[in-house]
Amino acid sequence: MQKKTYIEAKKELEAIVAAIELGELDVDALTEKVKRASELIAFCKEKLTKTDKELQKILDDIV
DSSP, rough: OOOOOHHHHHHHHHHHHHHHHTTTHHHHHHHHHHHOOOOOHHHHHHHHHHHHHHHHHHHHHHH
């Protein structure tokens, strides 16, 4: 995946979900969009996990 911010990835994921919910995708596009959504979810999860660990370290250093 190309470099993205969390916000960019979240917006792209929201757009994919909206397109799926509205039934705007044909079967061929649906497969690709679901695959892309899976990649975006993994990216966002990794970002959140990394941020949580960094924040915990900072807070531990303060105390």
